[in-house]
Structures are given as structure tokens and as C-alpha cells.
Amino acid sequence: MAGSTFGNIFKITTWGESHGEAIGVVVDGCPAGLELDESDIQKLLDRRKPGTSQFATQRRESDSVEILSGIFEGRTTGTPIAMLVRNTSQRSADYSEIASYYRPGHADYTFDQKYGFRDYRGGGRSSGRETIGRVAAGAIAEKLLAELGITVTAYTEAIGDISISMKNFDIAEARRNQTGMPDSEANEKAEAYLKACMEKLDSAGGVVSCIVKGLPAGIGEPVFEKLDANLGKAIMSIGAVKAFEIGDGCAASRMNGSENNDAFRMKDNQIVKATNHAGGILGGISDGSDIILRAYFKPTPSIFQQQETVNRAGENITVQIKGRHDPIIVPRAVVVVEAMTAVTVLDLLLQNMTSRMDRIKEFYS
């Protein structure tokens, strides 16, 4: 697997399995001089931590991050920042049974096909714990972006078919409730829905939205390294994501050009767009308005109902999964979407510095 590195300039490499010693990430290419300490990372990690909600796995992990390199006297040095989180609450025994069969909706079968065998404990590398490295790296990216006046904010937009209403929008609500929805009414309905799912030993999916504010126009490289193409890859690489949208997304395909086109207008001597169907990207390059994206998550495949599957011996069997599983992954995935968005945007922001001869001359004069 040479697939654990993401980014070109701001480059992150994650490693680790659910039930291994630790999970970690190396962030290479972080500019020198950013103030950073473990609390900056921990803050984001705490948002994905298990065991804090009735709708999340009851596995309890402190998920405390250690920074092992790349910081000196409170600032990044420009060298790689290695971070790790020890795994502490593994109960591998829970998984011994699943060594022998393929859980529906999981990567057990595909890992076996690819590698010949697998670390079956807790899903190994395909576990949601893999996202710890992403979130730790994203925390650095978010902090750096914030210094440039750029914010990245994700929240739960829908759970099952319960969606938030923008008129109730309150991001503080999203950060304190258990669904991550910035709308207390929707949150209430979603809680009821999730409890019903859990009673039926079933699971649910949902949608995470993410908005980037303050991004200057000009970010993203035409053709294959478009901002939306890279965001698409970043988000689709998160386990359980099955669809990705920019701006009006799927809905744009049903609109006419006259509705979908965003008019340019002058406002306070600045060029702005009257609407933002495009989600802040034209021709793969940021246009100065908000970047808006959406990630669609499938329901957690680990359900406690009886399911049909096959075992490694090639026999049809019926199984009932045990262990501690999230009935829905969406609330904990919010910060993962935010992290991957931040990492992607930052990488392209850095790449863009080399796009113009006049600015290069200025830089090196």
C-alpha cells in the first residue's frame, strides 16, 4: 500500500491500525514559524474521540497526541512534524471471530483479496481510527489557514432524511450536541431517529457540509489539480463516503444555465458573485466566494442484526456482529471532513504562490 501520503507541498503521511500500538501521521512541508503545541492538535482530536456520545462507539480512548518532531521553542521549524496517539482500549478478543469471515459492507474481503491476509483486529488499517492522523494534520492546516484569515467549518447537514434548516443555523449548537447539527430542532428529530435505529439494531447515514471562508481567488490548478478535483479525492478517501458535491452539486444538473450561472457584480469596489451556485469554484480555481462542499456517508456497516455472508472457507453463513460500534459515523466524521478540506486547501494555496512571474520576482527581490 503506497497510498498513505496526501498532498504535494503540505504533505501528510498517516499510519497505524485500530489495534496496533499507535496511530500517527507525519506532516512534511509545514512552513517554518507557525506557533504550535499539542493543545492545538488535541482540540480537534477531541471532536472525533469515541465514547462521548450515546450515538458513538462506547470504546473509550483518551486519544492523547504526542508531537515527536518538527517543533522548537513553540514554533514549527519547517521539518517534518511527527505525531502519534497510542491505542489504549483495544479488545482484540472481540474480533477473533471475524478473522474467519467477511463482514458485509466492510473491507475484510477486499483486503484479503489484495494482500492475501489481513490484520482483522478492529478493521486494522481500514478502521475509522485511521482518521486520527488526518485530524491531527488538519489541526495544523486549520491553524495555519486561520493566520491567513481563512476558516474551515464543517457540520452535520442531514441524518437519514432529516436535514437542517438554514434559518435555524447556529454553529455553536453543532459543537455541543451529539449529532453535530447546527439546528436544535433538527438535532432533536435526528436523535429520535437514531434511537429508533439503535432499537432496531440498525444503523444510519447522513451528510456533512463544509464551508471555507476567506479563501482568496486564484487557488487551484487547472485541469487535473483543480481545487474541486482535489477536494473530491480528499473527501472520497474518507471511509464510508459515497458521494461528493461542490456548490449546488447534483441539483445543478437539473437546472438551466440561466438559473445556475452566478452573475458577477461590483460591491464595495470588489468583484463579487450575486449568488453562489458554483460553491466558490470556477474552472477548478477559487473565485473568492465561500467554498461549499458536501460529503454523503453511508450507514455504518457494523449492525447487530443477523446478516448473511461467507467465510474464508467459502461457505455461506449467517453472522451477528458483536463489539462496540457507532450506530452512525456522521457526527464523529464532521471533524474529519473539516480536516481533509483544510489540508487540501492549504496545499493548493501554497502551490499557487508560484503561478506568476511578477510575484516571483517580488518574492526574490
Next chain:
Amino acid sequence: MAGSTFGNIFKITTWGESHGEAIGVVVDGCPAGLELDESDIQKLLDRRKPGTSQFATQRRESDSVEILSGIFEGRTTGTPIAMLVRNTSQRSADYSEIASYYRPGHADYTFDQKYGFRDYRGGGRSSGRETIGRVAAGAIAEKLLAELGITVTAYTEAIGDISISMKNFDIAEARRNQTGMPDSEANEKAEAYLKACMEKLDSAGGVVSCIVKGLPAGIGEPVFEKLDANLGKAIMSIGAVKAFEIGDGCAASRMNGSENNDAFRMKDNQIVKATNHAGGILGGISDGSDIILRAYFKPTPSIFQQQETVNRAGENITVQIKGRHDPIIVPRAVVVVEAMTAVTVLDLLLQNMTSRMDRIKEFYS
């Protein structure tokens, strides 16, 4: 712009502007020994050629490909295959006016912001003509995959809100009609809808589906180089695509785990899935069933209605675009989606050859 290269092993680099001398692509990393000549490429290029439908730009280009390297005695040699298509029907005069203002929904403004100025003739590098290089490369990928028993097939699934019905599915129909829909009834309705759009000087969007059959299980690299993540990037990098789905896509987010999970079953001594909500990918790795993806295209931004915008001098103006434009891009984009899917799948298929020690030993014994 260092964004014109895609792929790791099978690596394509496209170049060229709408109104420049030519458009081309270099395909590096194509294995040696594949039989190939220009007709293999031309066949696919003809599927995206303008001027052949009432729903496409009336610009007439033969789009004839020349292969300049990498083939010897009818076979690929393993060295880069350079291909080019001369531009022949440029009417740059049509575009002189747009030099001075920003067309809504186009990349004019973002290119200017990024680079300080732009080749405004026909959209320059952000023109749909850029996809010629992708299709030429895709033709090679499709031919190579076919030799391994893997087929890639794209078609129009929806135009506006008219969708095909799977019970009418006939791929031959898609290849001969003007919408690319594999359903003659839907095609008829879509034609009527498009004519109405054109009468209103408006444009339409739609959905392209693509299916990969015969792909073995095990393709795709965990974490960031997942098969779906790479497909997401490949497809989102096509101009005008605003959303991407794998399998049930957005709909999966509204399902329960018990509905969405695909049971594994034995069939003819093989492991198969009883359903395919997952679209052939689990944990980012192919599972041996069909890969199913969908690309959502926005309506063409070039419409002939009056539109509000700003000019380079920073003044609000009203414009009416002239020239030869597609009222819908979807039918011509079908082969582009197919090409990018083929290139992506092939690249990961080649990467997968190094995943297991036993197979490496066998290879080098």
C-alpha cells in the same frame, strides 16, 4: 500550472488551448507490446467531436489524431506515446469581445486572478477542447483493459430531470442517438426538452453514468489512493462536473445499514455480492462486482440570453454571448467520463501488481 499530469504508473500529461496550434497528450508508462494505431484513438475521439449533433456546438473540427512517438511496428514500445490534434476551426474574432469582461459561470475571472491575464480565445486552456487529450489517453487505457477482459462503458443517465429507465436499457441506442441515452423513450423526451431550452436561449445539464465490468477484486490502495478517491478526482477534474457518486451515492446516506449492506454469497464456487449498493468498492478497493459511478454536469454556462456581469475595468455591464456553443455538454462528455475512468482504473490495476510478496517472487522467479 503544474496540474496537467494525472496518474502514477500510467501517467498522462495534457496540453493545449482551444485556439492554439494544437491540443495533445503524452501517455507515459504504457506497457510495451500493446497493439495500437491511430484508428484505436480516432474511434473514441469521434465520439466527442463537435458539429455532429443539433445539440452540440456547430464548430466543425475533424479532430484527427497524429501519434508522434512510442509505437514501433504496430505495438507500443513502453516509451511515451505523444499524440496531437491540430485545431482547425478557430474563429478567434468571435472572442475578441470577451477579452474585456468575465462571462458568468466560466473560468475567465479565476484565470485572470491566478495568472494576471489569460488566453481568452475560446476559453483557452479551460475550454472543453482540453478533454481531447484525456480521450486520446483513455482510448489507450480502454484498449489495454479490454485485453484483460475489463470493459468501461459510459452513457447519459439523465438530462435535466429526464432519466433513463433501466428496463429500456440498450447501449447501442446510446451510441447512435444525439443524447447518449441508452433508452429511446427517454432520448425522445430529452430531445424535446433540449429543443425547448434552445428556444429559450438557455442551456441544460445532466448526469453521466459509467460502469466497469470485469475488474478483479483487490484494485485500489487503502487510505488516500482508494479507487473511489481517485475516480472522484478524475471525474471532478472534468470541467462542469459538480458532483460525483459511487454506487448508491447520495441515496446511501438516507438508507439504514440493513438495507445498504451487500450480503456476500457463494455462487459457482465464487464469492459474489447479492446486491451492489456499494458500486463495487469496499474500503477503497474493488470487490469484484461492477464499478458504478455517476458524474453530475451543470448546464453549459454559455447561454445566449442577456446576462449581468462585470468587465476588467470593474464596471457592472450587461452582455450577450455570441459564438458557437453546446446547449448541453453531457452527450459529448460521456466519452470523457469513460476515458477518465479507464485511465484511473488502469493506473491502479498496474499499481496493485506490487501488493503481495508471493506474487512478486513468482514474477521474478
Next chain:
Amino acid sequence: MAGSTFGNIFKITTWGESHGEAIGVVVDGCPAGLELDESDIQKLLDRRKPGTSQFATQRRESDSVEILSGIFEGRTTGTPIAMLVRNTSQRSADYSEIASYYRPGHADYTFDQKYGFRDYRGGGRSSGRETIGRVAAGAIAEKLLAELGITVTAYTEAIGDISISMKNFDIAEARRNQTGMPDSEANEKAEAYLKACMEKLDSAGGVVSCIVKGLPAGIGEPVFEKLDANLGKAIMSIGAVKAFEIGDGCAASRMNGSENNDAFRMKDNQIVKATNHAGGILGGISDGSDIILRAYFKPTPSIFQQQETVNRAGENITVQIKGRHDPIIVPRAVVVVEAMTAVTVLDLLLQNMTSRMDRIKEFYS
């Protein structure tokens, strides 16, 4: 072969065989706004052109470059610059014989082993003509660097065991004589030596030096992307180069630390080095003094003496190579070394723009 792309930000992709239609290069990531036309490229190509010296192949090629994209109104647009040179003087018949056997010192055998067969005409992709693309790309890099006050200058330092003397150094001499030596005395001796080699139906090797002046301190990325590591790769990737040195190179290994260390001193309020044994690089990063490197070329393997080898049928045979070959490649390789140095230095110069938080803030303020 996915090995035809070089560079990360300023990224070049070369293609083409000796006896194919054409040879070319795509330069992606060139900043927008650089004044450029074909004469800028042709000037460097003319320095590697065959048929202009008694010590070079008598194959006559005009090697005229065509720019096919990426330039608008005399300036680079930031999009890929595709360039090609048509092959015009192929005499493939000269090569029909070598299809059947392996020339000593050539890549015939290794290409056959790798790919199963080869384009044997003129060495195919392993021909020296492959360097046309490098030189065309290097011409752009050199022009861009010159705008920043950085010059790259290569010359022949030695032929056989005749070396130049720095006290005679005159770069103008190097550009007008047939050896590329910036020393008329050494040139005279080298000419006599080369004539003697040719009379014996033999060939010669030599050394090319390259100096980069005006490069600011700070260029190069620690660990694997060191400036010297990248220069090493760039230079070793040129056919026939068997050794690479930075600064005192091999000789440094026989010195003591007290001799080899360059003292830092203040001069005109600037930090300078009193000596430059290091060749301008410390810890892989430029130190502000001249970058000095050396490339050691083996003698041309195509000699007209009888040689022992084997044929594809696996029989020992004796062969006598025919055709038009350079008795020494060094004089024509000077500009190739210069080009690859320029491309490498520019790429790392661009990468360095993202190294410091304070400069990034300034850039985006």
C-alpha cells in the same frame, strides 16, 4: 516507462525517439508572464545541433522548434508549453542490421530485456536526440532564472586527460570552438587528441562543468530533496554520464576537515564564504555562493572498430558499427548539462517560496 517526467513544480515531460516523427517536451508549471518565443528556445537547441563540427555526427538536422501551446501575445500563460522538433534526417536503413544484435555500451540489450523488443532505429528512445526536449525546457528555465539575476553556465572542463586551466578561462572561446573548452590552448590539444582517436576508429570521453551564479541562499529541501541530490539525479539521468561531483567532489574525500571547511566571513555587510570547497551547498541547501558541479561522460560507445558481442539468437558474433556517430559526445552535451541544471535549480527555487510562515503571510496579505 513512467520515467519521462522531471520536476515537482516546474515539471517537464519529454517524449520521442531518434527515428520517430518528432521529439518533444511539455513544460508544465511555468509561471505566467514570462516573455518567450521560439528564438529563445532555438538559441539553446542550436548549441546541441548535430552536423556543425568535425567532432560530431554528420547527421544534419535543422532541429527547428515549434511551440504549440502555453504562449499568448508573447508571454507564458501559466498553462503547459508544448514544444516539438521534427526529425528530418533519419536514415533508418543504417540501423536495420542492429536490430539483430546488441551493441556494446548501448542500451539495446537492456531495452530488450525490459520491454521484450525495442525500436532499434538510431537507438530509439535511448538516443542522444532524447535530450532535445531537455534543452528546450532548459531554455525556458534559463530565461526565467536570468530575470531573477541567476545565470547557469556550462563548458567542457576536460577531454580525455586534457583539462582546461582556469588561468586561461574565457567562456566566449568555449562557445565558438568545437570542443566547448573555455581555454584555447586546451582546445588545441583536445582537437589533436580527438583527431587521433578518430584515426584509430575510437572515441573519447570528458568532463562538463556547470556554474550557477546569483542563486540566493536557502534553495533546496532538507533530506531527500536536497539541491545536490536533485542535481545528482538530473545529471546522472543524462545518457553516458558515469559520475557526478559537487564542489571539490571526489577530492574532498582525501582532504582534512581543516582544509575542506569553508570559513564564513563578513564582506560588505554580507555573510560570504572565504573559500568554496562545498560548491555552494551546505546540508543540501544553497549557501549563496556559486553552485559548482561536474559531470563525467564516458566515451561514445559507437566506435568503428570491430567489436565482440552477441546477437538476439544468443550467438557470439563480431560486429563493425556503421552510420554517423559522434566520436565524443561532450561538446554537444555541454548545453544538456546546463539545461538540466537550470531546470533543477528553478524547480527548487519555486518550491522554496513556501518555506516560511512570515513570507506566506506577506504574499497573501
Next chain:
Amino acid sequence: MAGSTFGNIFKITTWGESHGEAIGVVVDGCPAGLELDESDIQKLLDRRKPGTSQFATQRRESDSVEILSGIFEGRTTGTPIAMLVRNTSQRSADYSEIASYYRPGHADYTFDQKYGFRDYRGGGRSSGRETIGRVAAGAIAEKLLAELGITVTAYTEAIGDISISMKNFDIAEARRNQTGMPDSEANEKAEAYLKACMEKLDSAGGVVSCIVKGLPAGIGEPVFEKLDANLGKAIMSIGAVKAFEIGDGCAASRMNGSENNDAFRMKDNQIVKATNHAGGILGGISDGSDIILRAYFKPTPSIFQQQETVNRAGENITVQIKGRHDPIIVPRAVVVVEAMTAVTVLDLLLQNMTSRMDRIKEFYS
């Protein structure tokens, strides 16, 4: 610094500073199914460990490796292998003084120029301790190559101007003495020379050779990813290396073609070369004979004599370096050269698996 990753398929990312918490590496892309445990890594690490020789720094570190991921039941799983070594013998106080000035021959000045400040403790990221990650990764590569019958062996060829004689060659000698020379006579002379250097408070340089045996023909990608180009980068990226040679290297530049060409001959029904001036590489691709390379190391810059330099305030000063430093780095660098060679060869060996259509068909049939 986005320069801490090396390789394309077998991809290593190193991190860590001399006086930070730890030093480590992530190895991504290691095929699944290789038997591996910490002792395999420790064996190589012990060969570079300080404190074991009179000619090495007296800093004592156990340099014990921990594997944190990627191994399950004694075998690699195909997922990233994270390894770390804790730093235990830092005496940062030794370095507080050097915060204020630039040591000649070190990267202090260039890091400051690049990043604005530096982690000055023990050289930070530019310390020789950075190579721990390389050696740990190289240990995996060597083990994997050994399973394919490929061995990588490095040794000290020269110290100052004392060279080994091939007629005394004994690799076991190299592994037990303090110079790493496979020749007891040369070792004795080198010891005397080094003692003399130390008495004069001076340091020495030398040459490391490395030989790869058993590598099949066909490895290396033409043009920029040649085997020798990648080896050149790998070796030049090791701190203190100032020159790199393949085969006869520099000497080849003084030879005639008739001497330098290696004749192909049949032997036991195999194609072999009668000589190996080329060092096993033709046209950038392995030819089936031994790969032979040489790395030239400068003398250690940390010497205990008085030296002239400047401080951060821009004043000329005289300094005398303290601390624990290697009077020569060569003996400890032997295993680093071996490791980087192994990593490079393995990466290209894996890349080569995709070069031929017939073999791909066979693989996927």
C-alpha cells in the same frame, strides 16, 4: 520542508531531529507477506550506532527500534510500517553556544536562511541521526531483496588516500573492524591515519562502495527515472556526500570507447558481459551484472581546532567547537549507503513489474 519522502512504490518518509523526542520513518508500499520483526531492523541499526568505536562520537545511544504498525502475526500486512527510535543521550547544553553562530561546513547558516531560525541542538534535522530512519527502511528493503536472491553490500573503500586492495578483499573483516574496510592491511594504515588526524584535532573523509548482486536485467526506467539517476539522488541525499560514481565513474571519462565498452558474450547459455566498466547499468537499466557504485564523503566538519566564522549578529568571530563528534563519518555511513541503495533498487524493481503487456496479462489471468 516537503523533502522527507523518497520512492514511488516503496515509499519512505523520515522524520526527527537529533535532540528531539525520537527519530523515525514510515515505510509505505511494502508488499504484504514479508516476515519481519524488530531484530531484522536492529541488526542494521547496530551497524550505524554511535559509541562503539574510537573513531566515532562517544555519544552513547542504544538506538532501539520500535515497530508501531504494519506487522501482523510476524508478517508485513501491506500497510505502512511506522518505526521509531527514542533519543536518549541528548546533551543539549553542549549546543547552546552554537545557537549564536554558524559552524563552518555545517547547515546552520543555510537552515537559518531558509527558515528564519533553526533547531540548533545537535544539528537538528541536518544531524547524522536523521539517517536512522533510512537505515531502518533499508533493513526492510534488504530483507525483501534477499528473498528474491538479491544482495546489497557496502564497505569502506578508502579513508583519506588509503584505499583497499581487491586482492585482500574480505567482507567479514569489514564488519568487525573499526574502519569498515574489507582489507586488514588497509584498515591498519587507516587507523594510524585517523589517530594522527585526531591528534591534530582534525577530521578525515573517505569513500564507500556498494555492490548489488543478483539484480535481474531490465530494472530502471529510461530517461529521468534511470537506475543510476535514482541511485545518484539517493546517495547524494546522504549528508556529507560530495560525489557519486557508477562503475568506472570518473575514470571512464579518460578512457577510449574501445577500452570502456563491455563486450557481450554467451556463457552457460546466458548473455553476460566480459567486463563491467559500466557498473551494471546501460541506458539507465540494469544489465544483469553487478551494480557497482561509490559515494565520496567529505571530512567531518566538526573539528576541535580554532575556526573563523560569523555569528548571527553579523560579526567575524573565532570559535572552537565542543561536544562529541565523529572524527570520520565513513565507517558509520557504510550501512547508510547500503540502505539507500537497497531502497532505490527495490523501488525500481517493483516499478518494473508493469513494463510488459504479456507479463501483465499473465499476472491477471
